[in-house]
Amino acid sequence: MVVKLWLRMILFACSALFVAMAHATFPSVPSETYKALNIDKSASPKELHEALTKRYLDPAQGAGKGSHAQYWEPIPMSMYFDPTTFYKSPTSPDEIAGRNDCVECHTDESPVWVNAWKKSTHANLSKIRKLSPKDPKFYKKAKLEAVEKNLRSMGRLGANEKLKEVGCIDCHVDINTKKKADHKADMRMPTAEVCGTCHLQEFAERESERDTLNWPEGIGWPKGRPSHALDYKANVEVSVYAGMPQREIAEGCTMCHVNQNTCDHCHTRHEFSAAESRKPEACATCHSGIDHNDWEAYSMSKHGKIVSMMGDKWNWDVQLKDAYSKGGQTAPTCAGCHFEYDGKFTHNVVRKVRWANYPVVPGIAANITSDWAEGRKDSWVTTCTNCHSERFARSYLEFMDKGTLHMLAKYQEVNRIVKGLYDDKLLTGQTTNRPDPPPPMKAGYSQFFQLYWSKNNNPSSLELKVLEMGENDLPKGHKGLAHVNPGGWTYTEGWGPLNRAYVEIMDENSKLRHEMELQNRIAKLEKKRSGLFGGLLDADSTEEKISLGGLGGGMLLAGTIALAGWRRREKRES
């Protein structure tokens, strides 16, 4: 087809480009990153690692506690979530241990660590060197040589030295060290730039997410987000994260938002099986749940089900790029679609991002037909045409966009209703029983913090309901569409729940408005009575004061209510 041919021509042009830049040390790392780091594409591994690491560790560019640091304190687990900032060597044992001592002692201390490591490639480098080209893991031989090249460039491996193993001490103390280490002084938790010393290509690809997610003007996401590369920053910049006193709840969010900091959420220690990290379940623990149910949507789709039915016949040991052609794979995995960009597979998983999970984010929906988004849609077409015709792919992507827009519109209609109640100060307890949240959270209508922090009538129930429509039901519906799971946007998740919430909110809106009317009628009766016996008040002004007072003031003086009404009137008049 025409567009397909056009895409192929682009791919061809790109490969030509790759040939032209044959001098690039890491051709899979996008130009945007070299530019952002202000280094040349021919930079040595050492230069690239240094430049990446400098940015990676810079608090001004996203490392560490973030701009709300003053509001929260780490807990003991924090040292494992953000080792750079919080990790300290343990206070025991006293042992000074060398390479082999680690393994020996920990065979008793934490045996499964050691068992897992013994199964890892790290513990079996000599086996890798001996692999025959027929072995599905043969590609690891070249990978090992690349690692050694990196280490040599950084002066960590002699010119003729071979790497013998990657043991405890390499990652937890110093790579390829020959020295002994003091548990109480020298221990570290390996952060991404430690892994990136050897696995520089993957580190650089991952870090390139900061550079390639270049949102157009007017979108509510900062550059490079959402992404794995800045997911910890994304976490600590959330005001309710920083301000809520229940640290162990807040840090539950952190537990997933640590890919910026460490690599072991996808590459679980200490086997670090690449086959494992390619499987869809590797993504499931984090990419699941009430507001980003990728796993539930995917795993219930035909795509996911075929993987779970047939996957045990496929060879997961082949490299990701060979999964379909040599591994026997016939249905998509998470990595199969999201690591791919125009035919190549890298650790930058955000190059085709268009909706970025949350259709309510300002600017996202309006942007979805921009050239920027259309270009990314074309990249999706390339992905889908591995298995589908271009017409099918384009039909479905249009379907996904339109379905998402329908859900957004349903949310927006009812959000206007609730906002109207808020503007009229009619939400329950709004003028009488709505304490401000602690800083850095900021009071306001339908704020994200209300999902995790509440006190008395902040938030009101309607406000939270409409907030959850936008933050939970709508993203879930979009995920259902994106992962081709019909129940995910039609009846079980998405539209069905949005419709239910709409109905409940419209019902309550009618009741609140009616309640206001009843109050007015009572006030009128009271005034007449007073008028009859006292004649002090003017009918119309009393009515307005009370109608604006809102619900929930059972315990308050009528004076407060009147005052609230008064303030609002002043505002409008000014």
Next chain:
Amino acid sequence: MVVKLWLRMILFACSALFVAMAHATFPSVPSETYKALNIDKSASPKELHEALTKRYLDPAQGAGKGSHAQYWEPIPMSMYFDPTTFYKSPTSPDEIAGRNDCVECHTDESPVWVNAWKKSTHANLSKIRKLSPKDPKFYKKAKLEAVEKNLRSMGRLGANEKLKEVGCIDCHVDINTKKKADHKADMRMPTAEVCGTCHLQEFAERESERDTLNWPEGIGWPKGRPSHALDYKANVEVSVYAGMPQREIAEGCTMCHVNQNTCDHCHTRHEFSAAESRKPEACATCHSGIDHNDWEAYSMSKHGKIVSMMGDKWNWDVQLKDAYSKGGQTAPTCAGCHFEYDGKFTHNVVRKVRWANYPVVPGIAANITSDWAEGRKDSWVTTCTNCHSERFARSYLEFMDKGTLHMLAKYQEVNRIVKGLYDDKLLTGQTTNRPDPPPPMKAGYSQFFQLYWSKNNNPSSLELKVLEMGENDLPKGHKGLAHVNPGGWTYTEGWGPLNRAYVEIMDENSKLRHEMELQNRIAKLEKKRSGLFGGLLDADSTEEKISLGGLGGGMLLAGTIALAGWRRREKRES
């Protein structure tokens, strides 16, 4: 046991019958179908296929857009959902391609299609011919011969010709064609009758669902439904499907309701692995979710868990009928129970249907002890006694029926309460803020469309809640019972949620009734006041008008409310 022996005798009688009708070309196709098609059991494959196809493609008998066709337009994806009605050959490429060209070009264009096909039986017919009787797939040899017999009967294969392969061109252009085809003119999406040309037995079995689901008088289901054979018809006849403007939401339902149209939801393209389609996950994407959670119920049951724990030791390549005896299977799959009918396995999966998912459907519950339903229960006993004693099977089936009836009663009790509010016009906004839905939906109390369409106070929140009890919680509870997953009807789904909804509705009912009382008291006060100063109104009539006015009229003139009350009084008096 007595009944068991009795069942065995029936089975014996049946086999005797089969012997007697040895001349039947397709003995697994029920007599009901031959009768409905008005052809003899000795009809040739060609005659059977023609008769089936004629009915299959007849809009008057369920094909195509259905009776609400005027209300909805197809979207681009529709051509894949209902190819017979909507598919058009693509507008590019220009190529005229022969059998081998397809494969060659699509190895580049859509490589995974080709990879999957290369693994299929379709691409490996010569391997099938060479299978030894010890091979679990040996049964496919006979199947292939039967296919060739069908093709010969239909004049698509020479008398001595062997089928060499089933390639792209056979399904997408013309079976066993020797010609070249024009992408822009000759392409088709294979619908069930195309697959049924070769796989005539399976097509006929599937089509027989139309004939064997012969509901007794007074049941709310049309003949032959619910079934795979008419699932697209079931979809397009739903008024909200046709009438809702958000097509991409409505078409989400279609995405599962296409088994009438194509076979590839169970037999996924292009590997078409029979082993895959026998696995429970093959049914999961569609048979799951808020109103028919078969998958969730089954997969969490002991049955489902044993399959997931032990299934990797079983041989899924054996024919379904040999799964237990030769495949090593020791726990039931979806196909293992639902394809079975009195000891035989066919593609008619509705021969033991008794409850048909929705216990609220008129007549279903009353019918459950009829002779019709008892006969089908006996067939279930035959199924269950593969693994359980007859006493156990009967005890459990009684348990399932009674449990379902308890849940139905809970729903009915509270549905009467909400209906009472509706009859009294007390549902929120009922008389003031309840727009009619667009056609072909019809306004009314607690209508199915309200699950997907809503505007202002149509539906009211209580009405939707009770509707969801009947459409979602009750079916889920029944599914939990039917699939022996205790959490599925006791606490997590089913009874627990029904109890919760009951409590919430009863609470709101009390509040609405109380609210009416308060309104009356206010109205009385207002009238007295008016009486005091104006003396114009009669106390009792005012009170009634207002008490009937319902909630939600905050924005309306009192006159409308009074009018609504008036109309209702007129009706009652007439």
Next chain:
Amino acid sequence: MVVKLWLRMILFACSALFVAMAHATFPSVPSETYKALNIDKSASPKELHEALTKRYLDPAQGAGKGSHAQYWEPIPMSMYFDPTTFYKSPTSPDEIAGRNDCVECHTDESPVWVNAWKKSTHANLSKIRKLSPKDPKFYKKAKLEAVEKNLRSMGRLGANEKLKEVGCIDCHVDINTKKKADHKADMRMPTAEVCGTCHLQEFAERESERDTLNWPEGIGWPKGRPSHALDYKANVEVSVYAGMPQREIAEGCTMCHVNQNTCDHCHTRHEFSAAESRKPEACATCHSGIDHNDWEAYSMSKHGKIVSMMGDKWNWDVQLKDAYSKGGQTAPTCAGCHFEYDGKFTHNVVRKVRWANYPVVPGIAANITSDWAEGRKDSWVTTCTNCHSERFARSYLEFMDKGTLHMLAKYQEVNRIVKGLYDDKLLTGQTTNRPDPPPPMKAGYSQFFQLYWSKNNNPSSLELKVLEMGENDLPKGHKGLAHVNPGGWTYTEGWGPLNRAYVEIMDENSKLRHEMELQNRIAKLEKKRSGLFGGLLDADSTEEKISLGGLGGGMLLAGTIALAGWRRREKRES
């Protein structure tokens, strides 16, 4: 580390103790049990089995229908749930059958039973005797010898007799019988003490749960509960279980609560695969759902996902204790952590219980830092340090405790609010429309029975909502923490839903209080009016009566409301 070394010393001391008590027949059975049974540790298998069985079958110690027996009747399925109490031999067939007859006839009658049994160890004892020490199942040889020793001790096997097989007749009639059996008189369903004849060690370990779960003073759990050993008792002692008329709903709970009675929920019949029962899915059907979602939490955690991704490479045939070291396991299963206690694996799974699922149980939270609970936490540290450092383990366990306490506090805050409404008689229909439940349920605020029984406004909606916070959301949040599934306590389950329920309850509380105020204003108006024209009532008393009346009295005489208010005043004054 210091504590780790300290733990190792304790373990060493324990092993020394084991050596010292080398004469103990079953060293894995805790002293507490020998003491409770009042037998010596050197008791013969026969003595131990007799003592265990006597207690096991004693209604005063937990067997049978329990203290609410008068309120409920068994249903047909009950004979399979509690065979000791309800099972009767079938009324057919007439056959008197010997050992081989069973298999022969049931190959027709219930073929999958027989297939499964043929795969079992029970049917292949001679294979077990021939296993080589290299076989992962070799341990079964010693197990078989131990079984024979038990049978000899009980006089069921000759001194030189070998057990040939365990066939239908052994379990369903009499172990190692040489006689024939009458279906109509001799059949039994094997209960735990029947299995425990051969598998005495496992039976004794399981029964020891009654003895080792020795709660300190002031905890709301009876000794030995919650546990598998007394899970049927736990079921029948629940008042709503006994009192609700919908037996098939109540018996849904029983379907899991039968581990006290039979062993086949974990060791499914008739293959009884040990490999199967070690897999996490073996626990899933029961340990899942709205109030104890262990499976959902675990299976979505990294732990669970690694098992599901990598488990097919592990050898599940090795003994549980060798799973990590010899089976290749690198992530925890249910059994891997919960069967383990200080390095040993037994069928007592409650020795590390601290929170026991329900943080709302009286005394539990206060106890969590007691020496008792700290000792059990130390045992958890031993478990976790198989794979993690001690510092990590302690940090996480502290994290879990604190996270749970945050959720408990959120629940308690809002529970006080609802209790306040109850105390003020303001819950919907509280004084007018709240029937008492049938016995043995007892009326009261926020009672467990309300989850399953409801009528009119018992319970009210707020009361049920707060009850579900404590019974469902809080346990789910705790489970999320305990199984390291962040979505399980942060956003999807746990805190998120608790926050939502808090907001909804606070909203409704404000509305109910405001409603009371409105009522007062109306009453004041009515009184004034009456005062104006009749002068009969005193203003203050009327107001109080009505403010106490609560909602929901729409259909009732005002007199009832006044009376309710009156009664309450009397109480307070007394």
